[in-house]
Amino acid sequence: MNLLLLHPNFPGQFKRLAKELMGREGWRIVGIGEGERGSGGAEQITYRGYRHPTGPAEAVFPLGLDFAEHARRGRTVADLAQSLKDKGFRPDVILAHPGWGDALFVPEIFPEARFIAYLEYFYRVQNSDLDFDPELRVRGGDLRTVPLRNTTNLMAFAAASRCVTPTRWQAGLFPPQIGSQIEVIHEGIDTAQVAPNPAATFTLPNGRVLSCDDEVVTYVSRSLEPYRGFHVFMRALPEILERRPNSQVVLVGREEVSYGQNHPGGGSWKSAMLEEVGAGLDRGRVHFVGQLAYDDYLDLLRVSSVHVYLTYPFVLSWSFLEAMACGCTMLGSATGPVLEVLRDGENGRTAGFFDRKALVDILSELLDDPAQRRRLSQGARETVLEHYDFKTRSLPRYLDLLTQ
The missing domain is CATH 3.40.50.2000 (Glycogen Phosphorylase B;)
Known part of the structure; x- marks a missing residue:
């Protein structure tokens, strides 16, 4: 052939x-x-x-x-x-x-x-x-x-x-x-490679090593841009950090725009959002790691306590299903492409794309409830094994x- x-x-x-x-x-x-x-x-x-x-x-x-x-x-x-x-x-x-x-x-x-x-x-x-x-x-x-x-x-x-x-x-x-x-x-998804590993670790740029024992909130996108809800997540971050004093927040993505509009001011969305909300951020607990080697990216997903995925009604990112395959506890936006896969309370949780209060409340609830996270994590991986392997x-x- x-x-x-x-x-x-x-x-x-x-x-x-x-x-x-x-x-x-x-x-x-x-x-x-x-x-x-x-x-x-x-x-x-x-x-x-x-x-x-x-x-x-x-x-x-x-x-x-x-x-x-x-x-x-x-x-x-x-x-x-x-x-x-x-x-x-x-x-x-x-x-x-x-x-x-x-x-x-x-x-x-x-x-x-x-x-x-x-x-x-x-x-x-x-x-x-x-x-x-x-x-x-x-x-x-x-x-x-x-x-x-x-x-x-x-x-x-x-x-x-x-x-x-x-x-x-x-x-x-x-x-x-x-x-x-x-x-x-x-x-x-290659579910043999993209799989949970309780022994995984991820090293932050400052040298700190994260493991599954840490409280880690992850956000992944090819680019840090509004199409993937970067502006919404950043505006929620000050309250997330205030309510979760032990959380480490790790953001993956390049600064160049992949979809949609450049920032009207001419700089990157990362710079613009840091200027807007940066005064309310504990920069010692917010880590921008750029683009990662694939194995490092998978290890980050494996140590994640809650993975936040936000998107416009647009093409579903590979990272969404890869996070589920790694057994992440998913918190996704209640938008069309996400709702095809994510069932609230069964294999993850959902919040309205623009509902920052719900995003913060549900994230805090999940971080306070290890049993719920384990149940949703198992449901997430089973969904990928059943439908997307x-x-x-x-x-x-x-x-x-x-x-x-």
Whole structure:
């Protein structure tokens, strides 16, 4: 079976699947993405990278700028795909994340291949991430570009043999006639690696070593930004620290924005929030650790007493399920993607995204109640084992998707 994987941030969501298949007899995997990539243990994958989209970048009608960039990227990837074809490569299946335009023209180069589209997100003007936060609501003319952002995904849907997305909530964002045809298959969690370890420790930047015996509150996001509730968590921190004098709070994430808006003042959200609430923080107990090596990140989750996860109605973070797999006691925002997984009182607790009082009250309640934490921790891990384990849940369904 020849499999062509397309993702600008290769391997992206296909990482576990690619590593699994490359070790199986009869599979040849070729990947195309932007930039160079280390092997990452995937030496058997043939990778072709492009440095940047090629072609003219003349000014176009402003509302069409996104699609113009997608088309440029699509042509670049198509040129690479054509070179693979000229050298004799013929994929049986193309599995692609089309959201940036990489897959626009590849199905035409390999018309005999089955094309499977990973449809991650459908943009909407109302009742969406764009109007969720009153403080940062997108307004006016900026909203006119929103429907056009869906063009590339809609073209992929039209060309695809089958479509896939990781959660029911994401499938439900698409128009019903499309969402009903999207198969829900999460990319899965390696629950053998991502697992509890009562003996785990985590060393803070100041040299202090945390263990499961400490009272540790954790917050993890790729970036410290409003889309993942960083501003809400920071505004709750002074009261959390006051009510929990023995807590150590550890925040993971880079300062650059991944989603949404930069801070209006031009600096990072971290700097802005420290300026806003910093006077009320005991900086000896609040630790910003930036981005962590994966093993260190897992150890932090393992020593966490309560893990706080907040998100706009947006794509669910991998860290959310990884924290559950590590047996964290979860306190999540009562937003759509979280509520698909988290059942209040069974495998975690929930609070309204903007309800700082509830966030602080529930966090304090959990820290005072080890028995409740143990019960919720067990429920969290069992949820991931039952529904999101890569080997037993995701892989069989992906194999079915690829080989039917």
